[in-house]
Amino acid sequence: MTPTQPETDDELLIRIQSGDEEAFVALYYRRQAALYRFALHMSGSAQVAEDVTQEVFLALLHEGCGFDPERGTLSGYLFGIARKLVLRSLERGRADVALETDTEDSPVAPLAVNDDPLAALTHREGIEALRRAVQALPRRYREVVVLCDLEEIDYADAAVALACPIGTVRSRLHRARGLLLDKLNQERNPRQAVGGLKPVRCGI
Amino acid sequence: MNCQEFWNTMPEFDDSGGLVNHEHLAHCAGCQARLRSRQELKAGLRAMAGEMRRMQAPKRVEGRLRAAFREHAGMAPSGLGAWPRHARWVPVLTWASAAVVFVLALFLVRGRQPAVATPRVAQGVVMAAAWMPAGMGTDGGTTVMESGFIPLPNAPQIGENDEVNLVRVEVPRFAMIALGFDVKPEEAAQPVQADVMLGNDGLARAVRFLD
Numbered sequence: 001m002t003p004t005q006p007e008t009d010d011e012l013l014i015r016i017q018s019g020d021e022e023a024f025v026a027l028y029y030r031r032q033a034a035l036y037r038f039a040l041h042m043s044g045s046a047q048v049a050e051d052v053t054q055e056v057f058l059a060l061l062h063e064g065c066g067f068d069p070e071r072g073t074l075s076g077y078l079f080g081i082a083r084k085l086v087l088r089s090l091e092r093g094r095a096d097v098a099l100e101t102d103t104e105d106s107p108v109a110p111l112a113v114n115d116d117p118l119a120a121l122t123h124r125e126g127i128e129a130l131r132r133a134v135q136a137l138p139r140r141y142r143e144v145v146v147l148c149d150l151e152e153i154d155y156a157d158a159a160v161a162l163a164c165p166i167g168t169v170r171s172r173l174h175r176a177r178g179l180l181l182d183k184l185n186q187e188r189n190p191r192q193a194v195g196g197l198k199p200v201r202c203g204i
Numbered sequence: 205m206n207c208q209e210f211w212n213t214m215p216e217f218d219d220s221g222g223l224v225n226h227e228h229l230a231h232c233a234g235c236q237a238r239l240r241s242r243q244e245l246k247a248g249l250r251a252m253a254g255e256m257r258r259m260q261a262p263k264r265v266e267g268r269l270r271a272a273f274r275e276h277a278g279m280a281p282s283g284l285g286a287w288p289r290h291a292r293w294v295p296v297l298t299w300a301s302a303a304v305v306f307v308l309a310l311f312l313v314r315g316r317q318p319a320v321a322t323p324r325v326a327q328g329v330v331m332a333a334a335w336m337p338a339g340m341g342t343d344g345g346t347t348v349m350e351s352g353f354i355p356l357p358n359a360p361q362i363g364e365n366d367e368v369n370l371v372r373v374e375v376p377r378f379a380m381i382a383l384g385f386d387v388k389p390e391e392a393a394q395p396v397q398a399d400v401m402l403g404n405d406g407l408a409r410a411v412r413f414l415d
Contacts, residue, residue, distance in 0.1 A: 019277040021270065021273050021274065021277070024269070024270075024273050025266070025270065028266060028269060032260060032261045032265070032266075033257075033259065033260035033261070035261075036259065036260055036261040037256055037259050037260075040259065049261070050261055050262060050265060053261040053265055054261075054265050054268060054269060057269050058269070058272055061272065061273060061276045126248055126251075127248065127251055127252045127255060130245075130248045130249065130252050131252055134252075145249070149246075149249040149250075149253070150249060150252065150253040150256070151253070152253065177242065177245060180245060181241050181242070181245055184245075
């Protein structure tokens with residue numbers, strides 16, 4: 001007896017459109033967590049993340065929800081809906097709050113002294129610093145880092161979600177990582193890290 | 205190759221592993237440090253992603269979406285839509301029956317409260333709980349007749365020690381005709397009080413007219 005292959009998102013969507021509630025729930029369980037985290041990273045608000053996650057799946061229920069398999073995967077499409085909803089929320093100013101763990105008194109908490117400022121990124125404080133740095137990125141860089149580095153979706157899906165060419169995804173990601181390094185260096189060594197790391201010409 | 209050209213060959217992390225032994229790195233401490241920073245950043249982002257991997261939407265979102273889906277699909281939220289079209293009256297009747305049983309049980313329970321004088325009201329019902337008197341209903345209805353109760357046709361017999369409940373009701377006098385009483389046509393619509401004896405199952409066993 002061979003194990004049955006899990007249904008693809010597209011197959012689940014067809015069942016959903018024929019009124020299959022279990023298919024809807026299956027797709028929800030498969031995709032909700034990543035969408036929720038994406039919205040949370042982008043908005044910094046658990047409430048907005050919850051609303052966005054719900055609205056994304058409600059959008060699927062509408063007839064002709066707009067998904068075109070020729071243009072990309074359903075995952076990328078769902079992230080695209082989530083992104084639009086987050087942006088709408090940000091424009092309304094509902095999400096101008098930091099993540100719950102941030103405090104107003106110390107928006108950038110001092111970090112433990114470390115000779116190598118990046119060596120501790122995988123430790124607790126390092127992760128917190130990194131999270132703050134991601135949160136501080138401009139929106140267009142933050143979203144590509146969240147999608148590609150944190151949620152690890154491929155560049156093609158990210159391009160669908162961001163409604164831009166794959167090349168733009170790559171270049172934004174490159175730039176975003178540079179900004180993150182600058183931010184982390186600046187946070188830990190405020191005197192030294194002015195301007196951060198920049199390409200220099202070697203004599204070689 | 206200068207630094208800019210070196211980094212142009214590796215715009216993304218995924219390829220950085222293959223660049224560790226690049227000729228340029230062997231001679232450029234700046235790029236070595238920069239590459240190391242990028243690799244540490246990559247590890248940090250992975251750790252951050254792993255830490256947040258457990259986060260997901262609250263459970264209540266699923267509930268709201270299920271309800272929205274059923275509404276969108278035209279299903280009744282109560283699950284009525286799961287019934288075949290020809291059998292949709294089944295849960296309705298079930299609930300109606302449950303309501304009747306509940307009301308009856310409520311009356312019976314209230315009737316068990318001791319020493320509560322129930323005010324008499326027109327068209328009202330007076331409840332009582334009683335133990336079946338010894339011998340009652342044991343000899344084919346003779347004892348019942350002695351206490352004034354008339355066994356109802358086709359009703360099961362009451363055992364000697366069965367608990368019974370008495371319900372006082374007002375019924376139109378023409379109801380007596382079914383039990384063999386003579387009723388004048390001009391009095392048929394007049395009310396008459398009666399005690400109805402109910403078994404443990406709530407079904408009427410016997411009736412006694414008070415008039």
